[in-house]
Amino acid sequence: MANLTPEDIRTLRGENPKMRDRDFADQNGLNEAELLAAYSSIDATRIEAHPDRIIGAAQLLGEVMALTRNASCVHEKIGVYDNYHSGGHACMVLTPEIDLRIFPSHWRHGFLVEKETDAGMRRSLQVFDAAGDAVHKIFLRNDEHEQTWEELKSSLAVKDQSQVLKVEPRAPVEAAKSDPAKLSILRKEWTRMTDTHQFMRLTSKLKMNRLGAYRIVGAPFVRALRPEAINQMLHKLQDSETEVMVFVGNRGCIQIHNGLIDTLRPMGPWQNVMDPGFNLHLRLDHVAEVWAVEKPTQRGIAVSVEAFDNKGMLILQVFGVGKEGNDHRPAWGKLVETLDGLPEEVLS
Incomplete structure (x- = not known):
């Protein structure tokens, strides 16, 4: 659906509260970042997206769940962010649990998100690329760091809290290239x-x-x-x-x-690894x-x-x-x- 206003997005979302963000966005011709922007100053705060700031914040939040995905696979790890190495082209987080290779040029839009769920308030840091597709997400696992979270909402927030987000066209996947x-x-x-x-x-x-x-x-x-x-x-x-x-x-x-x-727990087209500290969801x-x-x-x-x-x-x-x-x-x-x-x- 084209030309949806933030109010339109929130209304549609209210009619489909249980649907996953990515599925809802796809169904309505949006991307996840545009969806979250519609809730800016309501349930979401637009923040600086550079990994130096995001990972620096994550290191203050104790044990969390790290999520990285593409269109066909979701990778989730529980651990603590530490041992961060910054860099112009690439950054790294190197711990036994959280092991990341980060490419800062694609960290373009960031949000602190608060979402009420059946299990209570779920807080997360979410980062998106220029097209508004998810790059990395960090989910808090307890309320022990609620005060730190509130402080981050002030220290990371950008001036522009607009509910409309400008995104670039999604770059196509490069097809196989041989010579x-x-x-x-x-x-x-x-x-x-x-x-x-x-x-x-x-x-x-x-x-x-x-x-x-x-x-x-x-x-x-x-x-x-x-x-x-x-x-x-x-x-x-x-x-x-x-x-x-x-x-x-x-x-x-x-x-x-x-x-x-x-x-392993298969469900429909998904094969799921459901281990302590590690979940993988793969569309076979x-x-x-x-x-x-x-x-x-x-x-x-x-x-x-x-x-x-x-x-x-x-x-x-x-x-x-x-x-x-x-x-x-x-x-x-x-x-x-x-x-x-x-x-x-x-x-x-």
């Missing part, structure tokens, strides 16, 4: 990598992207898996003691879980491509399983935990070998 003429260079340079972070620089130099490179590089670097393999992987992890790193992100933030996968019907990937590093081969949607968007990545004294990479590599691959004729 078969450079395949031999791709394979040669792939074998020379010493760190997984070098991969993006390599593909950029060759005018390719992640999915495009996977589609052409072939064995022994990648193996195409059935889309169902992502759910198969979760079940195999549930049955094992293999610790993994689960990466879920968007343009502005990547959130990482380190540990086991224990409790959005998974269009899955790849098992091997990249050389100084500490041996890094094996990942990576899922993409039908537009080429990266939904999530899973690696084996390889910490000193707690190396699950061999067990993870063996588990990945058992996942169902696509027949060669499907790929040709």
Whole structure:
């Protein structure tokens, strides 16, 4: 729906109070940031969105729930924000529970939100990109820091508390980009990598992207898996003691879980990990491509399983935990070998 006034938005929201914010926004031709802006000076306060300010505030709020998502996967971790490293291009939060990679240029709109629920008042810090899509959210878990919260409403608030938010058009997902003429260079340079972070620089130099490179590089670097393999992987992890790193992100933030996968609870198209301190909600019907990937590093081969949607968007990545004294990479590599691959004729 176009040209909705803030009053229109609040009226429609009042008629659908139980619907999740993202679902309500999608249904009414909005985005989440526009929805929240309609409640500015009512249930929401517009605030500075830079991660230095947001994470600085989060560090004062004790144990919270951190949420990062994309269109197909929601990643939730409970913990305390600490060990923050600021930076112009990228920032980090590095704790055993809250592990984030932050890209400040996409932190454009921020809100402190207060929402009355059946369980009582729910308070959160929410950050959105230029298009008004959610980048990162932080939910308070108790009332112990209510006074700090009130102080943040004053210290973080911006002068503009308008209920109308100007957003930019949503950038389209970059489709798979390959250059078969450079395949031999791709394979040669792939074998020379010493760190997984070098991969993006390599593909950029060759005018390719992640999915495009996977589609052409072939064995022994990648193996195409059935889309169902992502759910198969979760079940195999549930049955094992293999610790993994689960990466879920968007343009502005990547959130990482380190540990086991224990409790799975499917519901409709969603597969849900419901573990103490970690929840994952994955739309299995959005998974269009899955790849098992091997990249050389100084500490041996890094094996990942990576899922993409039908537009080429990266939904999530899973690696084996390889910490000193707690190396699950061999067990993870063996588990990945058992996942169902696509027949060669499907790929040709």
